[in-house]
Amino acid sequence: MAGASTSMRLRLPIACIALEVILIILFGVAVEYDHDVSGEAGHKTNTTHHDYENEFYYRYPSFQDVHVMIFIGFGFLMTFLQRYGFSSVGFNFLIAAFSLQLATLVQGFLHTIMTGGKIHVGVESMINADFCTGSVLISFGAVLGKTSPVQMLTMAVFEVILFSVNEFILLSLLNAKDAGGSMTIHTFGAYFGLMVTRVLYRPNLDKSNKKNSSVYHSDIFAMIGTLYLWMFWPSFNSAITLHGDIQHRTALNTYYSLAACTLSTYAFSALLNHEGKLDMVHIQNAALAGGVALGTAAEMMITPFGSMIVGFLAGAISVLGYRFITPFLESKLKIQDTCGVHNLHGMPGILGAIVGAITSLAATKEHYGNGLTAVFPKITSDFPASAQAGMQAISLVVTLGIALIGGIIVGFILKLPIYGAPSDSQCFEDGVYWEVPGEPEDCQELAAVKSGEESEKLN
Amino acid sequence: MAGASTSMRLRLPIACIALEVILIILFGVAVEYDHDVSGEAGHKTNTTHHDYENEFYYRYPSFQDVHVMIFIGFGFLMTFLQRYGFSSVGFNFLIAAFSLQLATLVQGFLHTIMTGGKIHVGVESMINADFCTGSVLISFGAVLGKTSPVQMLTMAVFEVILFSVNEFILLSLLNAKDAGGSMTIHTFGAYFGLMVTRVLYRPNLDKSNKKNSSVYHSDIFAMIGTLYLWMFWPSFNSAITLHGDIQHRTALNTYYSLAACTLSTYAFSALLNHEGKLDMVHIQNAALAGGVALGTAAEMMITPFGSMIVGFLAGAISVLGYRFITPFLESKLKIQDTCGVHNLHGMPGILGAIVGAITSLAATKEHYGNGLTAVFPKITSDFPASAQAGMQAISLVVTLGIALIGGIIVGFILKLPIYGAPSDSQCFEDGVYWEVPGEPEDCQELAAVKSGEESEKLN
Amino acid sequence: MAGASTSMRLRLPIACIALEVILIILFGVAVEYDHDVSGEAGHKTNTTHHDYENEFYYRYPSFQDVHVMIFIGFGFLMTFLQRYGFSSVGFNFLIAAFSLQLATLVQGFLHTIMTGGKIHVGVESMINADFCTGSVLISFGAVLGKTSPVQMLTMAVFEVILFSVNEFILLSLLNAKDAGGSMTIHTFGAYFGLMVTRVLYRPNLDKSNKKNSSVYHSDIFAMIGTLYLWMFWPSFNSAITLHGDIQHRTALNTYYSLAACTLSTYAFSALLNHEGKLDMVHIQNAALAGGVALGTAAEMMITPFGSMIVGFLAGAISVLGYRFITPFLESKLKIQDTCGVHNLHGMPGILGAIVGAITSLAATKEHYGNGLTAVFPKITSDFPASAQAGMQAISLVVTLGIALIGGIIVGFILKLPIYGAPSDSQCFEDGVYWEVPGEPEDCQELAAVKSGEESEKLN
Known part of the structure; x- marks a missing residue:
């Protein structure tokens, strides 16, 4: 699958x-x-527009929380690999910085496809672009350690x-x-990434x-x-409501x-x-499933009670997934899911979509009062809650x-031998694409003493 | 003190x-x-309520700062132990996620005890719940490394x-x-935790x-x-004013x-x-005492001048505590205070309470103008500033x-032999409750070469 | 250059x-x-002043982002050195905590020099003080590893x-x-620091x-x-507009x-x-140059298009600087720039100043509408855009x-032999000023076995 050379000397710059x-x-x-970025809103057209009504103050703190999730959250979540920290954080950084620019264009283009006109940018477009980037990074988690940066950029373009x-x-x-984004971000990103890693299957990965x-x-x-993902997930789900x-x-x-x-994650x-010991993989990932599973329904009147039930189930499903389904996917379906995105984003995303559809069924004046139209602008006597639920499904x-x-x-596009992908024995290894420094001096000294000894022995 | 088995296989899930x-x-x-969560405020009762007046925009950025302090701040502050990082961050995470849910209920119940009705939740209840959680985590710092997760959850329920x-x-x-919360959070959490660790005293901890x-x-x-604690403390103290x-x-x-x-911490x-070298324990902890010591008075007209004096004293007291009082507590009073919460939260908390009482004495129209009632709603000609100071004391x-x-x-409740507490020799060791991965490969190789040599020698 | 003793026992406390x-x-x-800190604005003079108009809500989230950049951003950026992490984070902390206090006074004094009266403090002064602190920390990056904390505090006073x-x-x-602050913060901090490190030149640094x-x-x-620097730079540039x-x-x-x-950094x-491998130094630093280079022009109508061109150039210049100019500065000009601040803050700062001057040329009613005066309050028919551009230059x-x-x-002031500066062989070494703990136990065991062996051999 990989070309002979993994050099990024020309590929990556180009x-x-x-x-x-x-x-x-x-x-x-x-x-x-956008209007309240250029100042048109405040200065030209509408003299009663106050500064504090600028979209910036409603959304910028949420945007920054989402931004931290994208760059620190996703980036550091993937540093768990022993010799792939540079790549995890560094390629996450590269792919995200690229994706958010492209997403602004593509989302903006589709947004104006009906109305025509230019693409407007502002804090809302920044959040939407970060959301799309999040989906790409989920797929990145599935193929982590087995792909070159150019391969990842190519994947990002299409995704x-x-x-x-x-x-x-x-x-x-x-x-x-x-x-x-239970559906748009998590379900999409996870199953897209799982298919990519399926096509890029490496039979000798475990042996080598x-x-x-x-x-x-x-x-x-x-x-x-x-x-950071856990703390800021409330900002993520609410950033664009x-x-x-x-x-x-x-x-x-x-x-x-x-x-x-979190409690169900620790429990399961x-x-x-067998010894009742906790597994860091579960804590690092499954405890987040509660955010994924509420991605659709969180803005609805699901109540804290309903939210906690959903969160509890999501944690349980996710841990069970890491324990039973990931090994099954790898051995039977040849899906090598490095970060277990199926357990963190895939199944909880589907759960979130289902919860959203069910919760929509209660989208009535009785529960929402005059706020109904704000949450469900399409619901009328002709388009009842059940129709909304159907659309969700x-x-x-x-x-x-x-x-x-x-x-x-x-x-299949990523299988072309042009991206400088690593060979099986080079997977999960920063040294392929990075200048990697040595070990701490103390260890070096030990190693030096050791090799000195050995050469002594040889003499 | 510990039962024979430390297995969490059944205890923790149950x-x-x-x-x-x-x-x-x-x-x-x-x-x-709460009203401005359900939309009643905006849509039903009051048509002149603007979105930007929603409590969310006043408090959510502060809430997120507090949230970071609870999960990253407390969690990582305790990772200083060489082989207890999983537990420090991980049990901090578990206990906090549990405590904030219970706190919402208990604080809400007491809040409605006079008026009746249901418990209302919103961004204010989220901050208050995080505050209570902070107090539990302070106590956690006192017993860190010597308790099982079930013991900690039990402590959290009562605390x-x-x-x-x-x-x-x-x-x-x-x-x-x-x-x-100089009193409610810091003083309470510290002295509660110190008493728990006193009762759980382990005479052989140092030897083994x-x-x-x-x-x-x-x-x-x-x-x-x-x-993170240092940077966001201004948000912590101001989150609920x-x-x-x-x-x-x-x-x-x-x-x-x-x-x-911070300057007094480095100085002391x-x-x-003896060699004038700085001690990381002091920097990590005592530099924060200035936030604790202003927990009561920060909203008052203490002025930057007064604030700086309090901060300077707090840093000095805290460093002196680490140097002289913690060893005394351990050797004489049998209080084994793992993180030194007495120095960071105990003494500075008491200082903060005293500073608050003294500053209240100046709660007059002269200093506060028409803002007096906002800070001290009870102060009237019948209830003068001195009465307020008395109440503070x-x-x-x-x-x-x-x-x-x-x-x-x-x-004493936590001394029951049912929690799977670690034996003395298992304290401060992640391996008791966690699947712990091996060392980096380079070290493993060294170790492998080493053991190879040894077996060679044996032959 | 260093006195015989490096002890901080008296120097640092004094x-x-x-x-x-x-x-x-x-x-x-x-x-x-300030007025809306004391409550005068809300309670005394102006009854129509609403809480949400308080400067706090416009600026505090940005302030906290800037605060994180100063303490975590700068602090951790400098932890790249293998044995200087305590000093990088710790002295960054000390110098920043000092500088922000002094900056409040000096900036405030100059601000009131015309009008008289007291120095007013509030969220704006907090941001401005953090900005000044940022400049000091840039200079700190140039001399990192080669100076004592007292030397740094002295530098901070003057800077x-x-x-x-x-x-x-x-x-x-x-x-x-x-x-x-392309000019005030970055250009100033970088060239100031480069001159300091030039005067403090250590010819034997590399050998020893x-x-x-x-x-x-x-x-x-x-x-x-x-x-953190990258994510929060938008908050930095916009904090005080x-x-x-x-x-x-x-x-x-x-x-x-x-x-x-970011994309140009990875490319270059x-x-x-030679092998096309990425260098962590570039990623850690050059990817940030885009924020520096927009420090002047970001509030102008430069458009996303213009911003991206500037960012792309800044990344390229910065990487080229690390590759070619830093070695030149060290070998030819005797400027030992530990963190390469010339590449991250110096050249991109100058670029930012030039971009700002050029962008000012387009400061016309045509581009800004009624918002022109808000951005360029001095521009009138008598003081055209070209005059503004001249002032920028x-x-x-x-x-x-x-x-x-x-x-x-x-x-030269810092060259006095009174600060306890480290000798050449003590540079980049935490142990000079800090109590440094040992290595992890596993390594200690290895080392112990090793030294046991050696003593065995001696017998």
């Missing part, structure tokens, strides 16, 4: 520079500031486009609700390489990622779901181990369809 | 699942959204209840001011175990915790107190070392009483 | 305590709360004063725009010490610093500049390595002049 130049040209042609198309179908055509595991310190680095009580409620529901999820992690099917088919096609 | 199920049921029965009762007495019955210390990298991990100038002032005062505290750390006594007595009782 | 006492006295004499004078000349006298390099884990710690659309636009432009910069890092010259001359003078 890819990065070509992509960035294209992005810059397209931004020059097609993008302009950003497919993500945006799927998102457009769900939110604009089917009128589905999915503020936190023992670096697909953690060491003590790398697991603690990974907990930095976990905790309507202002006021809806944003407030979305954050609150997510907070309870995550708390309940201990229960499934159809949205899940559409998402799975596009993710699975898209992932297979993109997988 | 505890987590039972507690979570009870929480979920109680949330289902007793909890509902959350006692914390909430004490907080209710102080804030609702005695009308004390304590926005940043040398892991109660740091290594180079673990001290750098701990600095992540320190710095009234809006506007009071919140602004609280953050500002805390910022100056911490800055001055160098001064107390009484509050400190009440807090110490409940913490000391409560800690002793809970300590 | 310096810290003396400085803090002076600060406290000056704060007591000269500082008072804070010179920074504030330069800032006052630029912003108040020359009416230059520089919201994100091999610790001026990273190890695997220290590079991952450094990435924490990098990513006018409210509303300007703040919104500044954050947005910076976001795009950084994204483009791979291109300049003059500002760069003034900044370079003060930084270079000031740096040389302060360098």
Whole structure:
């Protein structure tokens, strides 16, 4: 699968520079500031617009929380591998910085496809672009350690486009609700990535390489990622909802779901181990499933009670997935899922979609009062809650369809021997693509003494 | 003290699942959204309520800062131990996720005890629950390394209840001011934890175990915790104050107190070392005492000048505590205070309570103008500033009483041989409760070569 | 250059305590709360002032992001050195906590020099003080590993004063725009620090010490610093701009500049390595140059298109600087720039100043509408855009002049043999100023076995 050479000397500069130049040209042609970025809102058209009504103050703190999740959260979550920390954090950084630019264009283009006009950018587009980037990074988690950076950039190009198309179908055509992206981000990213890694299957990965595991310190680095994702997930789910009580409620529901999820994660992690010992992989990942599983329903009147039930189930499903389903996927279906994204994003994403559809059934005046239209703008006497629930269910099917088919096609594109992919024995190893420094001096001294001894013996 | 088995195979799942199920049921029965979470405020009753007046926008950024302090701040501060990083971060995570749920219920119940009705949740309840959680984590710092996770969950159940009762007495019955929790959070958490660790005294801890210390990298991990606590303490103290100038002032005062505290910490750390070398334990902990010591007075007109004096003193006291009082507590009073919470939270908390009482004496129209009622709603011509100061002083006594007595009782409850507590030789060791991965490959190779040699020698 | 003794036993306590006492006295004499901190705005003078109009809500989230950049960002960015992590994070902490207090006084004094009256403090002064601190920490990066903490505190005293004078000349006298500090913070801090390290030149540094390099884990710690700087740079550049659309636009432009910069950094890092391997030094530093280079122009109508071009160039220049200019500076000009601040802050800062001057040329009604006065308050028919651009250019010259001359003078002050500076062989070594714990137990065991063996051999 890999070409003879893994050198990035020309491949990576060409890819990065070509992509960035294209992005810059397209931004020059097609993008302009949104009204309350350019100042038109405040200065030209509407003299009663106050500064504090600028979208910036409603959304920028949430944006920054999401931004931390994308770069620190995803980046450090993947540093658990013992010799792949540079790549985990570093390629996460590269792919994210690229994806958010492309996503701005593609999402913006689809947004203006009906109305025409230029692509408007502002804090909302920044959040939406980060969301799309999150989906790409989920897929990155599935193929982590087995791909070159150019391969990843190529995957990102296709995935950003497919993500945006799927998102457009769900939110604009089917009128589905999915503020936190149970379907658009998590389900899509996970199943897309799983198909890519399926096509890129490496039969000799296990035999040739023992670096697909953690060491003590790398697991603690990974907990930095976990905790930032966990803490800021309420901001993630609520970042793009309507202002006021809806944003407030979305954050609150997510907070309870995550708390309940954490307890079920610890419970099932201990229960499934023969000695009752906790497994860091579960804690690092499954405790987050509560955020994923509330990605659709968090803005609805699901109540803290409902949120906690969903979170509890999500944690349990996710731990069981790591224990039983991941080995099954690898041995039977030849799906090598490095970070277990199926357990953190795949199954909890589907659960979230189902919970969203069920919760939509209660979308009535009785539960929402005059706020009903704010959450479900399409619901009327002609389009009842059950119809909304149906659209939610159809949205899940559409998402799975596009993710699975898209992932297979993109997988084959990524199989071309042009990307400098690592050989099986080079997987999970930073040294292929990075200048890696030596060990701490004390260890070097030990090693030096040791080799001195050995040469002594030889003499 | 420990039962023969430390297995968490059944204990932890039973505890987590039972507690979570009870929480979920109680949330289902007793909890509902606050007005500006459900949308009632915006949509039903009051058409002039603007989105930007939603409590969410006043408090959510502060809440997220507090949240980071609880999960990253406390969690990483305790990773200084060389082989207890998984437990420090991981059990901190578990206990916090549990405590914030229980705290919501208990604090909410006491809040509605007069008025009746359901418990209302929103961003304010989230902050208050995190505050209570902070107090539990302070106690966790005192017993760190010597307790099982089930023991910790049990402690949390009792401590959350006692914390909430004490907080209710102080804030609702005695009308004390304590926005940043010098008394309710820090003094309470520290002395409660010190009593628990006193009852759980392990006479052979020092002889059998040398892991109660740091290594180079673990001290750098701990600095992540320190710095997040330090940076976000202004948000912590101001998170729950009234809006506007009071919140602004609280953050500002805390910022100056911490800055001055840092300089005195470095000064005294160098001064107390024979070679003038700085001690990481002091930097990691004492530099934070300035935030603790302003927990009561930060919202008052203490001025930057006063804040800096308090911060300077707090840093000095805290370093002196680590140098002289912690060894005394351990050798004479049999109080084994793993993280030195007496120095970071205990003494600075008492200092903060005293500073609060003294600053209250200046609670006059002259200093506060029309803002007096906002800070001290009870002060009138019949209830002068001196009466407020008296209430502050009484509050400190009440807090110490409940913490000391409560800690002793809970300590004895935790002594029961049912929790799977570690033996003395298992303390400060992740391997008891966690699947711990091996060392980095390079070290393994060294070790392998070594053992090869040894077997060679044996032959 | 170093005195015989490096002991901080008396030096550091005397310096810290003396400085803090002076600060406290000056704060007591000269500082008072700003209007919306004391509550005068809300309660006394203006009954229509709403809480949500308090400056706190516009700026505090940005302030906290800046605060994280100062303490975690700068602090961890410098932990890349293998045995200097305590000092990097710890002295960064000390110097920052000191500098922000002094900066409040000096900036505040210059601010009131025309109008008289006391120095007002609030969230704006907090941000401005953190900005000045950032400049000091840039200089700290140039001399990192080669100076004592007392030397650093001394440098900070002078640099804070010179920074504030330069800032006052630029912003108040020359009416230059520089919201994100391309000139005031980055150019000033870099060239000041480079001159200091030039005067403190150590000819034998390379021969005697091999610790001026990273190890695997220290590079991952450094990435924490990098990513926080990268993520929060939009907050940095926009923290102190006018409210509303300007703040919104500044954050947005910076976001795009950084994204483009990241791709060019990866491209040039791979291109300049013979095997096409990425260099962590480039990723950690050059990817941030896009934020520096937009420090002046980000609030202007530079558009995302323009921002991305600037970011792309900045990344390229910075990587080229690390590869070619830093070795040249060291070998030919005797400037030992530990962190390469010339590449991250120096050249990109100058680029940012030039971009700002050029962008100012388009400061017309046509581009800005009624918002023109908000961004460029001085521009009128008598003072056209070209005059503004001229002032921007003059500002760069003034900044370079003060930084270079000031740096040389302060360098000679720091050469006095009274600070306990380390000898050449003690550079980049925590053990000189810190109690450093041993290695992890496993390594100790290895070492113990080893030394046992050796003594066996001796027998």
